[in-house]
Amino acid sequence: MSVVMKQNPTREFSRIHGVGSFRPDTIVTNDDVCQWIDSSDEWIQQRTGIITRARADENTSLLDMAEGAAREALASAGIEASQLGAVIVSTVTFPYATPSAAAALADRIGATPAPAFDISAACAGYCYGVAQADSLVRSGTAEYVLVVGAEKLSDVIDNHERTISFLLGDGAGAVVIGPSDIPGISPSVWGSDGSKWSAIGMTHSQLDLRDAVLQAESSPEGTALVAGTEAQLWPTLRQDGQTVFRWAVWEMAKMAKKALAEAGVTAEDLAAFIPHQANMRIIDEMVKQLKLPESVTVARDIANAGNTSAASIPMAMDRMLKENPELSGGLALQIGFGAGLVFGAQVVVLP
Numbered sequence: 001m002s003v004v005m006k007q008n009p010t011r012e013f014s015r016i017h018g019v020g021s022f023r024p025d026t027i028v029t030n031d032d033v034c035q036w037i038d039s040s041d042e043w044i045q046q047r048t049g050i051i052t053r054a055r056a057d058e059n060t061s062l063l064d065m066a067e068g069a070a071r072e073a074l075a076s077a078g079i080e081a082s083q084l085g086a087v088i089v090s091t092v093t094f095p096y097a098t099p100s101a102a103a104a105l106a107d108r109i110g111a112t113p114a115p116a117f118d119i120s121a122a123c124a125g126y127c128y129g130v131a132q133a134d135s136l137v138r139s140g141t142a143e144y145v146l147v148v149g150a151e152k153l154s155d156v157i158d159n160h161e162r163t164i165s166f167l168l169g170d171g172a173g174a175v176v177i178g179p180s181d182i183p184g185i186s187p188s189v190w191g192s193d194g195s196k197w198s199a200i201g202m203t204h205s206q207l208d209l210r211d212a213v214l215q216a217e218s219s220p221e222g223t224a225l226v227a228g229t230e231a232q233l234w235p236t237l238r239q240d241g242q243t244v245f246r247w248a249v250w251e252m253a254k255m256a257k258k259a260l261a262e263a264g265v266t267a268e269d270l271a272a273f274i275p276h277q278a279n280m281r282i283i284d285e286m287v288k289q290l291k292l293p294e295s296v297t298v299a300r301d302i303a304n305a306g307n308t309s310a311a312s313i314p315m316a317m318d319r320m321l322k323e324n325p326e327l328s329g330g331l332a333l334q335i336g337f338g339a340g341l342v343f344g345a346q347v348v349v350l351p
Contacts, residue, residue: 015184022070049280085142271330
């Protein structure tokens with residue numbers, strides 16, 4: 001007689017139960033940024049919609065921000081960390097390739113021994129995490145999953161370059177996803193276009209830096225040359241702004257429409273639109289292409305937070321709900337897109 005293995009009992013639906021965020025105290029104005037680049041407050045506001053961005057000081061780590069957002073999300077959801085069946089952290093700025101930020105975070109908040117792992121999907125990372133958490137909950141693998149987007153982008157920018165540095169801020173956002181009696185997260189629309197892999201990314205790899213430092217160490221100039229080499233080859237972010245802008249405006253509007261179709265809803269059914277906070281012009285253009293009615297509240301957190309990559313959507317959601325609590329229970333379209341190039345989108349019921 002054949003043996004039949006046991007399987008987890010599945011759940012039909014999942015939803016977001018709580019949301020939280022962490023915003024650093026240091027506010028960087030456009031005038032501050034213009035000390036390093038040839039620009040102006042007027043130009044930056046006109047081209048990006050950014051007025052200020054928050055950045056963490058040297059004593060505030062990525063894990064500190066992730067922990068702050070996680071604890072707030074758990075409190076919002078009304079559950080204990082010990083109830084978590086998984087911890088997912090999306091980040092591109094954790095300073096260690098291994099071990100993961102998620103494992104350290106799980107320990108900090110008391111979620112051990114929950115499985116914990118990081119994902120690297122840049123500005124789409126939060127939506128990727130939501131897709132994974134939705135599957136974990138509905139498959140019966142976990143009852144509750146913590147999804148965190150956390151970035152300390154100030155660690156990986158060159159203040160003197162002007163393709164991306166003036167856009168970026170630091171912060172963290174988190175959601176708790178768990179079971180639901182009704183559909184709370186739509187099928188995910190996600191994917192990649194690696195043909196544009198070089199459109200956003202780091203100037204150098206860690207191997208480039210290592211090899212150059214080793215070569216400098218063996219030179220007659222010694223220590224002085226090593227210091228100069230490290231400064232020149234320290235990996236920092238760059239982007240091809242025009243390529244990214246065109247892709248985001250035209251291709252991501254298509255993906256946003258596809259997400260609505262997969263959810264079986266229309267723009268008129270939405271209470272909110274929460275796109276990745278990349279650039280106000282991109283947000284405004286997507287609003288036009290989606291033909292969102294004025295009744296839809298649009299997240300424009302970028303004005304005071306800057307672009308916080310994987311953290312931007314949950315941070316914007318948290319602020320939106322604190323300022324507009326009546327949106328709770330309504331439908332929101334969320335879409336992230338960024339380096340890879342990668343994208344992810346869902347329609348969710350707001351917690």
